Amino acid sequence: MIETVIRKRIEILADTQLQKRVTDAIDRAGITGWTVTPVTSGKGRDGHWREERVMGTDKVFVLTIAAEDKAEVLAEALAPMLTKYGFILSMWDVQVIRGERF
Amino acid sequence: MIETVIRKRIEILADTQLQKRVTDAIDRAGITGWTVTPVTSGKGRDGHWREERVMGTDKVFVLTIAAEDKAEVLAEALAPMLTKYGFILSMWDVQVIRGERF
Amino acid sequence: MIETVIRKRIEILADTQLQKRVTDAIDRAGITGWTVTPVTSGKGRDGHWREERVMGTDKVFVLTIAAEDKAEVLAEALAPMLTKYGFILSMWDVQVIRGERF
Amino acid sequence: MFETAIQTFTSPVVLFFVLGLLAAFVRSDLAIPEAIAKAMSLYLMAAIGIKGGVAVSKSGIDGTVISALGAGIVAGFLLPFFAYAVLKSFGKLDRINSGAVAAHYGSISVVTFVTAVEILTGQAREPEGFMVAVMAAMEAPAILSGLMLARGLGNKDDGQSMGEMFHEVFTNSSIVLLLGAFVIGMVGGEAGFGEVQPFFEAGFKGVLCIFLLDMGLIAARRMMDARAITWRLTLIAIFLPLVNGAVGTALGVGIGLDAGSAAALGVLCASASYIAVPAAMRLALPEADPGIYLTMSLSITFPFNVLINIGIISAFAAYLTGGTGVVP
């Protein structure tokens, strides 16, 4: 059986325009990498959004896998943005192979 | 250390054409919001699909974060669609910051 | 309350060009299906990539839900590719409805 | 017949379709981005709508137009009943899938129509402009009869009422765009159209080439992946366009259309939708299997129509109207 280790997977829903603030925070937390995936539309307390790419008010998912301690640092760093910019952050434990990468 | 709370993250793979039935169910379950992300292709018991956007038979992921009780309500509401329309639903526990939002 | 069962959800970040090697491995592991979602950009030890669709060096997420034993087989089969091609694999437990499908 | 086939196979539009089929068969990774394919289909619908509207704004609406529209609507509504019977008995499909497939064959394929217009024009049999209006009018009726066949009339499945169903069918993006562009073409007329002519007319054939390249790729790939398709269904996917095409052509000649327009009506009856109706079925009849209806309409009937049946229908229309079946 292949050996796996436990890491945190963190996903942040952020404005495309503000993506760099999130990835900069990831870099500063000393995490090795991140991946951005597209988002089509959504609904929240501020209503429904979609088709906002032309207006530059669309969103993306930024996801990163990190050891628990670094994940903590990142969550701490992002917390103010969550409130201020309306980002959403969720994280959970995942098993990864080649744990030394993260 | 920043305070997190546990919520359910629910992801539903649904037909683009039927997306509204899923999001209506989320709204009816009293959940604050949802996010839709694109899907490129897939394979299941009914075979391989891809490049189906022109034909309107493509799929999307709808994901929502909710407290456990509302997640239960939603899963209950979606169960018939899973069988009938071939949707796929998975859910798991995640930590979120600003738990009062969900 | 609706009945759910526990399955593994496995996500592999792979090169678009090599997607077929991943999905072939999934098929060979006897798993019923998989779903591919797009990826926009990312950063890792090898630097930052984005806008690489024209060059054919972009990436995708392949995700699949499977019973634990098959997930093990798959992880085992993919492990060499992780190192050699720089794929990333993470997996975690999820609750699903209609567990007999997976 | 033979010259017609040659003409078909030297049209760049058809050649690109064949290139798509071949590329998929040799398992090339050639693919058109989905957003582009979608945009091309919208472009083709807007362009063809405008063109038809401008044509009608010039010719006006007379008795021939009205009888062609009537014939199209009636044919669109009734053809699914025949298709349903064949699919259920010979094809051994269940009620739901028979109704879904029948809706596809009663409705029309914009791209098949457009390709036929290219080919017919190349044979000096250009259909009248109002045939675009007939095409638009034929999109929806078959969806309604197909749904009725699949679900029964009173059946309020999913809490979906008849009203909702009508709403969904008539606000379908294809129908809205085709009719909207048609009306814009009529309102703007030739003068208004002049301004946008370079975009909607000059680019038309080139876009059609690339779109058919993509449809060739998709049709062939779907064919190679097909699981749910039996030899019975394959036969039906060739038999229905032959029969519907002959019926439609005869109907067109019967109501007094010229050879080109009668052939166009034949092609509309022969063609099976693979853009508007699959989307509508996914919404209104999600239990039906796209693996059946898309593969039949897109992977079998569509290539058959483009490569062979348009030629047959054209020759048949020429024969019925006393022509020779080849270019004069």
Added chain:
Amino acid sequence: MFETAIQTFTSPVVLFFVLGLLAAFVRSDLAIPEAIAKAMSLYLMAAIGIKGGVAVSKSGIDGTVISALGAGIVAGFLLPFFAYAVLKSFGKLDRINSGAVAAHYGSISVVTFVTAVEILTGQAREPEGFMVAVMAAMEAPAILSGLMLARGLGNKDDGQSMGEMFHEVFTNSSIVLLLGAFVIGMVGGEAGFGEVQPFFEAGFKGVLCIFLLDMGLIAARRMMDARAITWRLTLIAIFLPLVNGAVGTALGVGIGLDAGSAAALGVLCASASYIAVPAAMRLALPEADPGIYLTMSLSITFPFNVLINIGIISAFAAYLTGGTGVVP
């Protein structure tokens, strides 16, 4: 006035916009893929930039050009102060949102401008080519004054310095593309432009049609979903373009522009940005609510300008310059 309205409503460009509005109102699922919409907006900016650059390369830069540029920049910088006052007092918005909305109304909408040029040209009042340079020059100043109003001058929120703010505003993709294409047009001149003319000029109106179809869809959908919009804000979104349009037109006539160019300046002042500024606000003022500024600029002011206000401004410019307000 009446003839002007008729002209507006038979322009295919406007008709496609109306089609988009109607399709959204009947809840059709018609949608243009986002990648395509984004590409169309880039195309329109590149094309308009080149066109303006070529025009200026022909006409040269004289006193009129310089005073028009000056008038545009000053207007762009000052209009937000008035808008801010109205939004804060009558509109009851907070400081941040008032500043964000004010930036939109001070800046310009490329598509409104382009549509106005189409309509004015149809009325034999084509604005001078250098008005494109004025448009480009008016994009940024309002963003700066809006940000100053919202955050105060010295405020280094988010650790973002004034320098960073300037950098972000002036490297905004719209501004870079518009100015870059303008310079390319000036450098290449008519000769160089000839080579790319079929792409950037012949296709222009058609692309504009499809883009306006999409904007109609998006504006109407956003309107129907709107939550944060009060009747006060709705009124302001009609009042500001009326006032700014009149001010801009009078300013244009005052500095000696012809009727068409003065009307174009009026339209620039009247128009509210919904491409460059929302993106800039999301970056520089993320606390402001897009549900307010986008709905006001895109769903109310934009349709009001396209459907009504361009006609009013054109008539006003004709009146001020002694014309008749209708086509000669």
Added chain:
Amino acid sequence: MFETAIQTFTSPVVLFFVLGLLAAFVRSDLAIPEAIAKAMSLYLMAAIGIKGGVAVSKSGIDGTVISALGAGIVAGFLLPFFAYAVLKSFGKLDRINSGAVAAHYGSISVVTFVTAVEILTGQAREPEGFMVAVMAAMEAPAILSGLMLARGLGNKDDGQSMGEMFHEVFTNSSIVLLLGAFVIGMVGGEAGFGEVQPFFEAGFKGVLCIFLLDMGLIAARRMMDARAITWRLTLIAIFLPLVNGAVGTALGVGIGLDAGSAAALGVLCASASYIAVPAAMRLALPEADPGIYLTMSLSITFPFNVLINIGIISAFAAYLTGGTGVVP
């Protein structure tokens, strides 16, 4: 030389490339959606393929065509051996990466070729139409020799046989589209091409402008992010196109081509692939680092060729054929 440089830098195509470079250097957020960029690259390949096919259908295939094809194939196959030696010794790359980079430099860049044709045509040295066929023929051989160099001939890594490798190389989407469109152009000839001319020819230069804008953005961003690039590799990325360009031009003159066509062969040898080969390498040689081969071919060699080397090669071809190096 000097006039040539001026001509290069007033071509709108090159100006858009420079705009892209500059926009990325000032860290603008300007970006073309990826689906659009992909579609543009497919469009350019289809258009150039058709154009070449039509040209050959007119000129026929004679001895010159055959020797040009032969020279191209041989050069494409052999150039990687020289590149490999330089990369391994002076560049200090390992075997895998040396082979991968060598494949890029042996193969060709469609966009560099097309830009060269624009510039050469502007200098009244339009290359012959059959050079497109030479280009298509030069895409694959270098991939094969590069793979052989990287992996050795018999090596069945990943369980991938030589047969699979050949299949992957020859069903590569670029090759299939380029050759397919070439054959369509030959079959359709001038008559068939007339129908799609507005789309594939009139729009060509405009699309090329926007595509080069995007390539400028991507090349410069990749350059600024580059990590794996040493000064040695930077030198090689300028040295190889100089040497390969001179060799190819001399070869072209040697087999009797006119100055324009010889220059085109020089440009083909000088250019490094950044569309077909990276995709092929990702598939067949996933251990090689795209950070090396893409940065070298796209961020260094491509701008060097477009901005400087095409001019040098053109002057060299003119010199060898007894011309003056400037426009007559």
